[in-house]
Amino acid sequence: MKYLYLIFSSLKRKKLRTGLTILSIMVAFILFGYLTAIRQAFDAGIEVAGADRLIVRHKVSLVQLLPQSYEDKIERIDGVDNATHSTWFGGIYQESKNFFAQMPIVPEELFDMYPEFVISDEHKAAWLETRSGVLVGRGLMDRFDWKVGDRIPINATIWGKKDGGRTWEFDLVAVYDGAEKGTDTSQFFIRYDFFDETRANGQGLVGWYTVRIADPERAAEVAAAIDAEFANSAQETKAEPEGAFIQGFANQIGNIGFIIMSIMSAVFFTILLVAGNTMAYTVRERTNELAVLKAIGFTDRGVLGLVLGESLAITFVGGVLGLGHAWLLVSMGDPTDGSFPVFYLPTFDLFLGLILIVAMAFIAGIVPALQAQKLQIADALRR
Amino acid sequence: MNDSHLVKVSGVDKVFKRGSEEVHVLGGLDLEIPNGDFLALMGPSGSGKSTLLNLIGGLDRPSEGKVEVGGKRIDKLSDRKLAGWRARHVGLVFQFYNLMPVLNAQKNVELPLLLTKLSKAERKKRAALALDIVGLSHRTGHYPRQLSGGEQQRTGIARAIVTDPTLLLCDEPTGDLDRKSGDEILDLLQALNKEQGKTIIMVTHDIHAAARAKRTLHLNKGQLSTEAVD
Ligand SMILES: Nc1ncnc2c1ncn2[C@@H]1O[C@H](COP(=O)(O)OP(=O)(O)OP(=O)(O)O)[C@@H](O)[C@H]1O
Ligand SMILES: [Mg+2]
Numbered sequence: 001m002k003y004l005y006l007i008f009s010s011l012k013r014k015k016l017r018t019g020l021t022i023l024s025i026m027v028a029f030i031l032f033g034y035l036t037a038i039r040q041a042f043d044a045g046i047e048v049a050g051a052d053r054l055i056v057r058h059k060v061s062l063v064q065l066l067p068q069s070y071e072d073k074i075e076r077i078d079g080v081d082n083a084t085h086s087t088w089f090g091g092i093y094q095e096s097k098n099f100f101a102q103m104p105i106v107p108e109e110l111f112d113m114y115p116e117f118v119i120s121d122e123h124k125a126a127w128l129e130t131r132s133g134v135l136v137g138r139g140l141m142d143r144f145d146w147k148v149g150d151r152i153p154i155n156a157t158i159w160g161k162k163d164g165g166r167t168w169e170f171d172l173v174a175v176y177d178g179a180e181k182g183t184d185t186s187q188f189f190i191r192y193d194f195f196d197e198t199r200a201n202g203q204g205l206v207g208w209y210t211v212r213i214a215d216p217e218r219a220a221e222v223a224a225a226i227d228a229e230f231a232n233s234a235q236e237t238k239a240e241p242e243g244a245f246i247q248g249f250a251n252q253i254g255n256i257g258f259i260i261m262s263i264m265s266a267v268f269f270t271i272l273l274v275a276g277n278t279m280a281y282t283v284r285e286r287t288n289e290l291a292v293l294k295a296i297g298f299t300d301r302g303v304l305g306l307v308l309g310e311s312l313a314i315t316f317v318g319g320v321l322g323l324g325h326a327w328l329l330v331s332m333g334d335p336t337d338g339s340f341p342v343f344y345l346p347t348f349d350l351f352l353g354l355i356l357i358v359a360m361a362f363i364a365g366i367v368p369a370l371q372a373q374k375l376q377i378a379d380a381l382r383r
Numbered sequence: 384m385n386d387s388h389l390v391k392v393s394g395v396d397k398v399f400k401r402g403s404e405e406v407h408v409l410g411g412l413d414l415e416i417p418n419g420d421f422l423a424l425m426g427p428s429g430s431g432k433s434t435l436l437n438l439i440g441g442l443d444r445p446s447e448g449k450v451e452v453g454g455k456r457i458d459k460l461s462d463r464k465l466a467g468w469r470a471r472h473v474g475l476v477f478q479f480y481n482l483m484p485v486l487n488a489q490k491n492v493e494l495p496l497l498l499t500k501l502s503k504a505e506r507k508k509r510a511a512l513a514l515d516i517v518g519l520s521h522r523t524g525h526y527p528r529q530l531s532g533g534e535q536q537r538t539g540i541a542r543a544i545v546t547d548p549t550l551l552l553c554d555e556p557t558g559d560l561d562r563k564s565g566d567e568i569l570d571l572l573q574a575l576n577k578e579q580g581k582t583i584i585m586v587t588h589d590i591h592a593a594a595r596a597k598r599t600l601h602l603n604k605g606q607l608s609t610e611a612v613d
Contacts, residue, residue: 002497009485292481295442296495296542297470299463378434378443381477 007309011317013282018314021278025318025360026325028271029353033326035260036349041340042256051216052081053113054223055245057208059236062088065205066235073229074211079222081214084109087207089190091154091168093144100140102154102188103207104195107135113210116179123148123174131194133173137185139342146172160200168198182342211239268360275364279311283368290372291380304373311365312358319357323350389549389582390416390439395448397434408434410605412448418549421576421583423593425611426602432586433554435602439584440473440552441465453549470498474543474581476553480535482527482542488514489523492541499546513541517571533564540571544581551575553585557592569595 011018056074058064065087074083089102107127111119119135127133134152146152150172160166170190178185196203213222223239230237240248283290290303298306327345334343397409408431416422424432437443438450441457450458452472460468482491492510501509514523517537527535536556543551553572557565573595575581585596593599601611 002503005490006486006494006497009483009490012485288481289483292477292483293494294466295440295469295475297466297498299466301463302466302498376443378437381442 003306003309007306007313010282010286010306010310011313013286017278017281021274021314022318022321024271024274025315026322028267029319029322029357030326030329031267031322032264032353032356033323033345033349034329035264036352037326037330037343037345038335038340039257039260040346040349041334041343051219051241051243052213053242054211054213054219054226054239055208055242056083056211056226056237056239057245059227059238062208064235065202065207066209066237068204068206070209070230070235070237074209074226077222077225077229079213079215079218079225081212082109082112083209083211084113085192085206085209087192087195087205088158089154089156089195090158091156093152093154098144100143100186100188102134102190104190104192106192107189110135110189113212116183117176118179119174119176123176127174127191130171130173131191132169132171133191134170135174135176135189136172137187138175138177139185140188141172141175143186148172148175159195159202161198162200164200181344184342210242268356272360272364275311275315275360276367278314279307279365279368282310283307283372287375287380287383290375291377294375294377295381300373300375303375304369307369307372308362308365311369312361315357315361315364319353319360323353387417388415389418389420389453390414390584391449391451392435392439393449393451395438395445395450397431397438397443398446408605409438409445412605412607414600414607416582416584418582419576419580421573421595421597422585423596423599424584424586424602425588425590425593425599428588430602431605432602436552436554436584436586440475440550441469442475467498470495471546472548472550474540474546474548474551476536476539476543476551476556478555478558480527480532480539480559482535482538484527487524487526488519488530488538488541491527491538492545494542495546509545510541513545514538516544516575517541531564532560533567536560536564536568537571540568540575544575544579549582551581551583553583555586555588557587557589565589565592 056066056070058066066085068085071083071085074080084106086103086105089104091102092098093100107124110117111124123135127135136146141147152170152172154168154170156166156168161168176185211222211226213219219241223241226239227237293303293306294300327350330343330345334340392412392414395409395412396407399406399408412435414435424435426432434443438445438458439452441452441460444458449456455468457465457468483494486494489507489510492513493506496506496509511520511523514520517540519534519537519541522530522534527538530538540556551572556572557568560568569592572583572585576583576597583596585592587593600607600609
């Protein structure tokens with residue numbers, strides 16, 4: 001502890017250089033925090049995906065529809081607990097930038113399939129009574145400042161109405177909250193019965209099935225059995241774990257995790273050079289001072305510790321400032337104004353950031369620190 | 384063996400290697416310094432005065448021979464033990480003061496005390512006392528760049544005596560100072576020798592400075608003598 005003063009005093013030496021180094025490190029950690037939150041936003045669905053849930057879709061693509069009659073057939077397969085269907089509605093609320101997912105589903109089945117959606121009994125009842133009613137996530141409701149009782153017009157892009165109209169009107173009657181921080185509360189659930197009787201065509205066809213299985217260990221086996229059931233039929237299926245399905249969905253944009261990792265690696269590599277350079281100069285310029293410290297009795301190891309301590313002080317100040325700013329920025333909210341169902345900086349990644357700070361301090365400081373350790377007093381004092 | 388001999392250097396050789404070339408600086412050098420001595424060490428530039436001082440202060444090791452201080456073979460100590468030994472027994476004063484520019488006088492003087500088990504309050508008290516002894520109580524908060532050369536050197540001396548070492552090693556302590564400041568430093572060293580019984584070895588090029596010591600030795604061609612050789 002008593003050496004802390006010594007360590008922090010030495011940061012005052014070249015204020016501009018130290019300041020710039022701290023600033024670079026800070027920027028790197030802001031990026032780290034912010035990009036982590038973005039990656040987290042893409043991964044959120046995958047992380048909360050139920051291990052006991054499979055998604056069954058048309059073998060060719062997600063756009064191809066499946067018959068509603070598959071539900072009973074899937075439920076009869078050994079190992080399947082329950083199956084429920086969803087369909088992509090693909091409507092637009094006011095303007096296309098207000099994107100969010102709307103899906104016709106069967107209410108009772110939804111409650112059963114997604115225990116992570118928390119809904120009051122009152123709202124459940126209201127929804128079951130209102131055919132044109134919708135259940136929306138809290139996040140979505142807040143995004144558009146909706147309230148229960150609002151009538152929400154959605155312009156259809158896929159599903160026209162029987163009466164020839166393309167504007168569907170829904171009544172907001174129920175809201176759900178997420179049981180976990182990562183739960184997607186940006187969805188808009190339409191009643192399938194209302195949807196099916198109002199749409200102009202496609203009656204009896206649904207987008208995909210969500211299947212709950214009794215034993216997650218047997219997921220692969222059950223998925224294979226489902227695909228086998230519909231093999232050689234007009235609509236063959238592809239069953240896969242929910243996590244893989246969401247991952248595939250996100251990967252349509254590109255391998256986000258990989259892209260973000262690449263950016264961060266490049267940033268950290270650069271910053272490491274900056275910090276390493278600063279530390280190398282710090283030691284080189286102070287050969288004489290370090291020798292004096294040894295002369296008055298500091299051990300070789302003590303001097304090594306001091307240099308590493310300085311490295312840690314610089315990276316720590318920069319890193320913590322960076323993580324703090326990242327946290328602030330992230331808590332200011334989703335930068336895409338709603339495309340990320342969840343946007344936050346997980347505590348785990350904050351810890352990871354701290355570990356990164358320490359690792360960075362060590363890598364940047366170790367070579368100069370070893371040089372300082374090896375310094376021969378009599379030699380160094382002559383310079 | 385005389386117990387009152389604080390420093391005993393016997394048969395010391397010091398050879399430096401410069402590439403493939405060997406430089407013999409000290410050859411079979413003997414030196415005994417009694418407790419309470421004030422020795423001035425003179426000699427031409429490059430004769431090895433600093434080298435000898437370094438050996439006695441445990442900053443370097445002889446190529447051959449023994450260096451005993453307070454009855455201890457310091458040339459045999461491990462690097463780690465030697466560092467601890469220096470911290471406890473030696474005070475160093477340099478020509479260019481070698482203060483830490485980022486620490487004020489008080490903190491500079493406290494530096495050697497960081498290596499002790501003393502409490503923060505105790506460290507502060509002792510540093511203040513050392514600064515008082517060198518007559519700098521009014522400059523404790525000043526940084527080296529805010530002090531005159533003489534004041535910096537007095538801070539250097541305060542740092543050297545703060546751990547109350549038996550041995551003070553000064554390498555041209557007045558070499559960078561004007562006559563007046565130099566004299567003040569020499570007064571101080573003399574007082575430390577007389578009043579506090581510090582044993583002092585002072586390297587100097589200045590005959591006036593050497594005259595303040597109890598005795599003077601001249602180093603030439605690796606050997607010591609009481610007479611200057613030209
Ligand atoms: N670490 C070293 N490596 C190589 N040569 C050295 C080393 N230290 C000292 N020398 C050489 O040893 C000789 C004595 O050096 P030293 O510094 O002891 O002389 P000095 O008497 O103190 O001289 P000055 O009065 O100029 O300070 C010089 O020739 C010097 O070049
Ligand atoms: Mg010298």
